[in-house]
Amino acid sequence: MVTLQDIAEKMGVSKGTVSKALNGASDISETLRKNILETAIAMGYSKIRREKTGEKKLCILIENIEYEMPHQFGYDFIIGFRQMAEPAGYTVDVVAADEKLQKSLPYDVFMLQNNYAGAYVLGFTLNDPWMKDFKVCRTPTALYDNYIKSNPNVASVGIDNAEGMDMAVTYLKKQGHKKIGYLSGALGSFIMQVRHKAFFNAMRQNGLHADASMSGASFYITESMQKHVPRLLNMGITAIICSHDMLANAAMIQCQQLGYDVPGDVSIIGFDDLPICAYTYPPLTSVRQNRLMLGKCGYSALSSLIDQVPIGTLHLHASLIVRESTAQAPKKDAGISTGSSAK
Amino acid sequence: MVTLQDIAEKMGVSKGTVSKALNGASDISETLRKNILETAIAMGYSKIRREKTGEKKLCILIENIEYEMPHQFGYDFIIGFRQMAEPAGYTVDVVAADEKLQKSLPYDVFMLQNNYAGAYVLGFTLNDPWMKDFKVCRTPTALYDNYIKSNPNVASVGIDNAEGMDMAVTYLKKQGHKKIGYLSGALGSFIMQVRHKAFFNAMRQNGLHADASMSGASFYITESMQKHVPRLLNMGITAIICSHDMLANAAMIQCQQLGYDVPGDVSIIGFDDLPICAYTYPPLTSVRQNRLMLGKCGYSALSSLIDQVPIGTLHLHASLIVRESTAQAPKKDAGISTGSSAK
Numbered sequence: 045m046v047t048l049q050d051i052a053e054k055m056g057v058s059k060g061t062v063s064k065a066l067n068g069a070s071d072i073s074e075t076l077r078k079n080i081l082e083t084a085i086a087m088g089y090s091k092i093r094r095e096k097t098g099e100k101k102l103c104i105l106i107e108n109i110e111y112e113m114p115h116q117f118g119y120d121f122i123i124g125f126r127q128m129a130e131p132a133g134y135t136v137d138v139v140a141a142d143e144k145l146q147k148s149l150p151y152d153v154f155m156l157q158n159n160y161a162g163a164y165v166l167g168f169t170l171n172d173p174w175m176k177d178f179k180v181c182r183t184p185t186a187l188y189d190n191y192i193k194s195n196p197n198v199a200s201v202g203i204d205n206a207e208g209m210d211m212a213v214t215y216l217k218k219q220g221h222k223k224i225g226y227l228s229g230a231l232g233s234f235i236m237q238v239r240h241k242a243f244f245n246a247m248r249q250n251g252l253h254a255d256a257s258m259s260g261a262s263f264y265i266t267e268s269m270q271k272h273v274p275r276l277l278n279m280g281i282t283a284i285i286c287s288h289d290m291l292a293n294a295a296m297i298q299c300q301q302l303g304y305d306v307p308g309d310v311s312i313i314g315f316d317d318l319p320i321c322a323y324t325y326p327p328l329t330s331v332r333q334n335r336l337m338l339g340k341c342g343y344s345a346l347s348s349l350i351d352q353v354p355i356g357t358l359h360l361h362a363s364l365i366v367r368e369s370t371a372q373a374p375k376k377d378a379g380i381s382t383g384s385s386a387k
Numbered sequence: 388m389v390t391l392q393d394i395a396e397k398m399g400v401s402k403g404t405v406s407k408a409l410n411g412a413s414d415i416s417e418t419l420r421k422n423i424l425e426t427a428i429a430m431g432y433s434k435i436r437r438e439k440t441g442e443k444k445l446c447i448l449i450e451n452i453e454y455e456m457p458h459q460f461g462y463d464f465i466i467g468f469r470q471m472a473e474p475a476g477y478t479v480d481v482v483a484a485d486e487k488l489q490k491s492l493p494y495d496v497f498m499l500q501n502n503y504a505g506a507y508v509l510g511f512t513l514n515d516p517w518m519k520d521f522k523v524c525r526t527p528t529a530l531y532d533n534y535i536k537s538n539p540n541v542a543s544v545g546i547d548n549a550e551g552m553d554m555a556v557t558y559l560k561k562q563g564h565k566k567i568g569y570l571s572g573a574l575g576s577f578i579m580q581v582r583h584k585a586f587f588n589a590m591r592q593n594g595l596h597a598d599a600s601m602s603g604a605s606f607y608i609t610e611s612m613q614k615h616v617p618r619l620l621n622m623g624i625t626a627i628i629c630s631h632d633m634l635a636n637a638a639m640i641q642c643q644q645l646g647y648d649v650p651g652d653v654s655i656i657g658f659d660d661l662p663i664c665a666y667t668y669p670p671l672t673s674v675r676q677n678r679l680m681l682g683k684c685g686y687s688a689l690s691s692l693i694d695q696v697p698i699g700t701l702h703l704h705a706s707l708i709v710r711e712s713t714a715q716a717p718k719k720d721a722g723i724s725t726g727s728s729a730k
Contacts, residue, residue, distance in 0.1 A: 193550055193553065194550060194553075194554060194704070195704075196704045196706070203699075204699040204700060207536055207537060207699060210537075211537060334697070337696050337697065340696050341696065341698065344687070344691060344696070348683075348684075348687060353680050353683050353684065353687070353703070354677070354680065354703055354704040355684065355701065355702070355703060355704070356546075356547040356550060356702045356703055356704040356705075357547060357700060357701070357702035358698065358700070358701050358702075359698070359699045359700035359701075360696070360698060360699055361537070361538075361539045361697040361698070361699040362699075363539070
């Protein structure tokens, strides 16, 4: 067991100074306080501190995801997480973890300072500063749609994207589609990479041909629409799976503007099943991420980590919600109809 | 809600007969009883039945795994599962699910007849009759080291084999090994397939060359020893990763008999970290499956499924336990020493 004295000796400061740093006293410089906290954590002090307080606190660290309104992607995550955590006696804080916060201090220090027993991390990209911290952090941490290898304190939570993609491809194949294209957002996020790979795996497993030319990835949706959609349509593709719903919605509109009927000429499938999918034109078939369940799973994984059960990955079953943006593949000899004459 | 009357009408029997079948009365033929149970399940009756009884029962279905003694592979699974399930109010039965039982009646019927709310399934191969049933079963079921796609009632539980294999390869690379071979049991089980694929992925991710000639898979260990080990050694391989510990132990002995020192000439890594690993000669470096934790995870996944949280996959972090069967790669110009002169 590491004591205040051990830390004091390691730092060459008095035991009182260490105590001040750990208890957030104001009469000590910010730099020294940070150094002491980091040393204390490196020496394994975090657990002792947490046991001393009676408070049970968790946080949801959220970035790049809107969550304040019921129609926004993050809202149900927070509800689901709270439904599990609060009856178990935890207070849950939702913290906007912008780059400024992440750069201001190391992740473990932030968690220790705020006395959080663990965090559920939503919306981080591979470029977020704390992603490096998660590789070695000592605080129990569940990451939604990110994966950290070999740190027993970090779990990855999400839907089974491979299963979801397979459901989409299998469904399209059953509808007679053979030439299926894939549109993706920029491949700079873990989940975009996972889905991209899952698409090609699902095609192979379904015995359908797919090469790089049948997919397109762009950061900007407009670029994707102008560059990739016409190219895919010219290749004779009859169905397009998109890495996320907003991209799928744009693709539907773009196809229609180019004179193609959705789903008469082209079927479109999105990913995530955002609330908006029921209200696009036509309503969008999409692979559902059950966000309420993902909130619950986040707590479940975090709670296991806190209990020293080193969960690495927790994937929820995907499901395919079929709406009107998909239909049987057009007959080969029918040719391409215009938007007005199709169906 | 399906009633006894609905089932009676569907079957063309009286409501009393249905009641007798569902309650296991003796004055009804076995064939009719089975038919009624299967119809009841197909009509979605299983849930109603379970709610009526106050009893909370789970089972561990086990096959091909020994579990009665502490040194046996399955023992800690059962302990871990019970540690979680019993405080939650469940009775846990351990059931040897041999082929005879599996062929005698469908899985859901077995579960309903015995009033089990869910099962943790250990040791099943791809050929087990109930593996087909799991694809469509309605009973919450957690499968250790098996994977069923798209059934929201079934979760897959295991360690992260990709992570474990990566740890083994990364460790060997750090020790200077470049030519690494892989020995596998027969590829007829899901987990053997997963580890086989994980080996080649891990080699690629570590920037090391691996082709099919550097691996060998056999059902019989003796065949593996006679056919693959000499071949790998002749290729100049300095380290062999094995799909399971018993194979690794045999490989160590075979290498020694062929005049190679372990680990002086050849490093050997096993998989599973069976209790015996500490007592092989030399003690075996192995990728650990924490079986107690896997028992706990099995309950955790099952409990989520029972609560209608459709967990698909739950993977525990792997860890590499380094013992004396691995060391730095031999210097290139040193040549192969004999067992007696090495080290």
